[in-house]
Amino acid sequence: MTAEAANRANDSILAGLMRRCNVTNLAVDHNAERLIMFNAVISVVFLALGGIMALLIALTRWEAVHLLNADWYYRVTGAHGAAMLIFWILFFEVAGLIFGVSVILNRRLLWPKAWWTAFGIMFVSALTLLGIMLSGEATVMFTAYPPLQATSWFYLFMILFAVGALIAVIMFFIELVNARYRGEVGPLPLFTFAMLAAAVLALWTLVSGAAAFIPTYLWSIGVLGHVDAGVYRLLFWGFGHGAQQINLVAMVGVWYVLAALTVGARPVNEGVSRLAFLLIILFIHMGAIHHILVDPGFSELSRAVNTSYFIYGATLGSMIHALSIPAAVEMAQRRKGFASGIFTWLKKAPWKEPGFSSLVLSFWLFGVMGGISGVIMGTVQVNMIQHNTLIVPAHFHMTVVAGTTLAFMGLSYYLIPLIFRRDHVFPGMAKVQPYVFAAGMTIWGLGTGFAGHAGMSRRHWDSTFGDMPLATDIFQNAQIDISLVGLGLGALIAGVGGAMYVINAVATVFTGKRTDTPHLPGIDPDALRPADPAEREAALHGHDHKRGFEFPGTLILVFAFLVLFMILYATSWFELSSVNWTIE
């Protein structure tokens, strides 16, 4: 930041347009602050609604309970997907965009009104969409594959919601250019860089979504006679998958921030971390294909090249983060004096801080359960024995729920008290919440995954397959029964973990004790310390090059991860080869 920009921030504080945060010393724009409040609160509201619906459908799929009737099960499954994957995540991400382009840059928003417009459009569209989906007028799931048709209002409000999100994304770029122009920022902080990567991906994603939904809307009102089912799927997943990559990038950005806040971690290498984001941006447009690996319309080779994001280029990006996040934590802990042995740094980590436990659990479940299952499922041939079974939701709940959602929850343990200037109402509950939620999701993921592994379909009301013409008893066996108990019990535990989060968040926002110095889980002083020239000089030109490894513990962990990856990968080919049919 130039001196001029710093003065401008000080003037704004004197003029009452900004405030100086007593904890972080950041200059916070009142407009930005209010926007973050509204986006964050609304996102939590959708998380709560989506969570209630999650329990309803999980208790339906758990055959012993079988709660909802078929009509409601399908409605609620669609609405749960929309409330969670689209609304909870997107409102939180818009809050993240504002945070990244205003609060941590100590600057005021250029056009708060445009941000409010984005919020308003998104909010109205989201509520309307949930209403439409629950009314039974749009029981088409959030994927809305034509020619199964919903009421035209559904497509219209989907498009409107996307317009709202697009305004936010475009505003992010405008704000960033403006910040550069006014000397408020030079090289971007890594978190802002991650949000920039997310915004770039969002552009592509929203364009693809428009290309899918606008013709479908025109078809629903009779202007177009026909929508091609295959082309729609390609375009839809350009949007649907692109959106997951936004979540990934935002989540990794949040991981870096949590590591910084909790133990003062700094990326091991600025360039390598940024390169990993770049790899993801470069290859992600190919991601749509891994949703349509068993669709007619593409050659096997083109599907293979695309689903691998061109020779696993994006996977490589993720594997880089898989190293650099724990390495950053390890090096920070070693700097602090936990330098002995290989894993002392990990043992002495702040496991009771929800920010840290969310980081570790999210990182672990995302990588080990979500990441490996995703690469396996995205293999053209192996996809044949997984497509549309319960393995698919098992995989993506590990990425977007255990991974992204948990990371966002962890960040909000800091964000909510700092932005609302209130103390946590239930700090004790916050300490255990990430563990409860992660345990529930793990059990849920294993149960759901094993059910899918045995062939159980996703989005299916009758897990017995025993009461229709040509019924079968294939699915009436102990493996399925036990798996579905895992699905049901895991959902209940995760539901408790989710409720703990929501209760504390809502109570804090509305009834927490007002204070300018909220009690936080603890912020490491290094997290907000500007670059230190002396330390930098010493690090770059010092001659203390040691012979040993810089982060031996992390290396052991990532190699263990790789071995597990290899074993599971090999197992998946073995399973494919044991199918009793030749398919060519």
Next chain:
Amino acid sequence: MSYTSSPLVAPPRDWWQPAGRDEKLWLGIAGAWAVSMFVMMVIIWPAIGGQQNQIHDYRVDPSDFQAYTASFIEEHQTGELEGTPVVSPPPDTDIFLQASQFAWTPVLELQQGETYRILISSIDVQHGFSLQPDNVNFQVLPDFITGLEITPHEAGEYTIVCNEFCGLGHHLMVGQIIVVE
């Protein structure tokens, strides 16, 4: 060792520093693993595997497909099972399987060890072909044929589940393939 700053603060202008030795080690190995997985999928399995995902795809008008299926049934029907025609086509013929809300038509009777070309399409919305208990899944779209060359190796009754949501009766949509010796 390089110097880096917190992800929450702006780094110095010359933030680019070469990667350290530990990172290069991981980059190299992770890169090699990425390439190996690609080679497995694109070269090794296509050469050795018995289960390939080579869809023979065609465009088709749904009403034409319905007519093909009807004449296929007429030619080879041998019985009826719970209201669905059963057909026993000779090996080496094209067999048709029609998906509609909420039925798979017809029930197919195939011979163990023989190879068939199965052509699947939908006459209304999207459906999912899911052969159980072997758990082999393909997407079924209107206007497209999902064509596969299949050889059953074990006699028995196989169920076809619909695993793409296709409307409120989605869970009622079950079909059958009977493999005889």
